[in-house]
Amino acid sequence: MATPHGIIQTPQLVVVGTQGTVKSLTPKDLEEIGVGIVMGNTYHLHLRPGEDIVEKFGGLGKFMGWGGPTMTDSGGFQVFSLGVALEHGVGKFLKENDETLAKPRLNKITEEGVTFQSHLDGSKHKLTPESSISIQEKLGADLIVGFDDLESPKHSYEETKKSLALTNRWLLRSLQAHKRKDQLFYGVTHGGKFKDLRIESAKFVDKNFPAIALGGAHQSKKNMYDVIDWTVQNSDPLKPKHMLGVGEIDDIFNIIERGIDTFDCVIPTRLGRTGFVFVQPPEGNVLNRFRIDIQKSKWANSKLPLDKNCSCSVCQNFTRGYLNHLFRARELLAYRLATYHNLYFMVSLIKKIRSSILEGNFMKIKKNWLIP
Numbered sequence: 001m002a003t004p005h006g007i008i009q010t011p012q013l014v015v016v017g018t019q020g021t022v023k024s025l026t027p028k029d030l031e032e033i034g035v036g037i038v039m040g041n042t043y044h045l046h047l048r049p050g051e052d053i054v055e056k057f058g059g060l061g062k063f064m065g066w067g068g069p070t071m072t073d074s075g076g077f078q079v080f081s082l083g084v085a086l087e088h089g090v091g092k093f094l095k096e097n098d099e100t101l102a103k104p105r106l107n108k109i110t111e112e113g114v115t116f117q118s119h120l121d122g123s124k125h126k127l128t129p130e131s132s133i134s135i136q137e138k139l140g141a142d143l144i145v146g147f148d149d150l151e152s153p154k155h156s157y158e159e160t161k162k163s164l165a166l167t168n169r170w171l172l173r174s175l176q177a178h179k180r181k182d183q184l185f186y187g188v189t190h191g192g193k194f195k196d197l198r199i200e201s202a203k204f205v206d207k208n209f210p211a212i213a214l215g216g217a218h219q220s221k222k223n224m225y226d227v228i229d230w231t232v233q234n235s236d237p238l239k240p241k242h243m244l245g246v247g248e249i250d251d252i253f254n255i256i257e258r259g260i261d262t263f264d265c266v267i268p269t270r271l272g273r274t275g276f277v278f279v280q281p282p283e284g285n286v287l288n289r290f291r292i293d294i295q296k297s298k299w300a301n302s303k304l305p306l307d308k309n310c311s312c313s314v315c316q317n318f319t320r321g322y323l324n325h326l327f328r329a330r331e332l333l334a335y336r337l338a339t340y341h342n343l344y345f346m347v348s349l350i351k352k353i354r355s356s357i358l359e360g361n362f363m364k365i366k367k368n369w370l371i372p
Contacts, residue, residue: 021064070139075127193218
């Protein structure tokens with residue numbers, strides 16, 4: 001994919017840099033790791049420092065000192081997080097949540113858009129299709145996403161259909177508001193778990209937008225994979241397809257196999273900050289989700305690298321025992337080293353997958369990783 005700031009090879013992980021930074025890492029680190037693109041968050045960057053300030057610095061990339069391609073979301077997921085997600089006590093996957101987590105919503109949705117309370121200070125703000133696009137144009141990302149209404153995985157068919165209709169109206173308003181010609185515009189598909197709504201959404205986005213982002217909530221991983229199949233089978237195979245908010249190791253293989261080109265996920269960085277580091281097979285597997293908890297006491301005396309098959313600078317220079325000490329002492333270096341390794345691990349895996357596709361060996365590498 002050609003962008004004003006470079007070529008994006010696919011499949012590719014879009015590394016999440018929510019507030020104009022990939023937490024604990026510098027842009028130079030990202031270059032060393034081989035990161036191909038970074039995603040900023042429209043909602044968070046709007047609240048601080050504000051899109052006008054970012055624009056004065058020349059856009060998101062220059063503001064954060066990153067020379068490669070960038071992407072921004074629409075703010076739709078944050079609207080979901082402040083609204084129906086709180087009200088229903090749910091997240092992107094129904095099974096990962098508990099009804100006891102339900103809380104009063106912090107937003108109000110109307111035809112015009114969404115009025116919400118800032119998570120920072122409780123101040124009121126409004127986000128509409130037009131303002132979301134205006135923010136993203138000022139942020140200046142290479143890839144941007146239309147404003148959408150994210151349904152709850154608990155929604156009935158009629159509720160999901162109503163939400164999809166609102167998303168479609170918002171998407172058309174988003175497209176009409178978009179003026180920049182140097183940004184690739186992604187329409188977002190929705191429809192919950194319902195096949196006919198997902199197909200309808202795929203055809204709508206395919207008809208009106210040059211690129212397709214798969215959004216919404218899912219009942220399960222199987223349902224998510226079905227959603228990808230329904231979408232890919234009912235849209236132009238040449239249009240870029242992005243999966244929003246997905247990136248477990250097993251998911252990566254399965255979504256790429258189904259035709260996803262790019263995807264974003266906080267997993268490698270968030271896990272790193274909480275002491276979980278990725279390991280390759282045979283130590284890493286589907287059962288342990290390809291990770292170990294480096295904070296466990298059994299690693300205190302280990303002279304092993306985080307992953308003996310990893311060539312990142314962390315694995316070449318530091319031991320599990322040292323990382324265990326850093327986390328137990330709550331030293332800041334712990335977060336940096338674990339995050340660096342996890343991101344390198346993920347980027348390297350996707351590079352191997354990309355090569356396996358070109359060489360016709362994708363199913364072999366998938367089997368080696370996912371079948372114990």
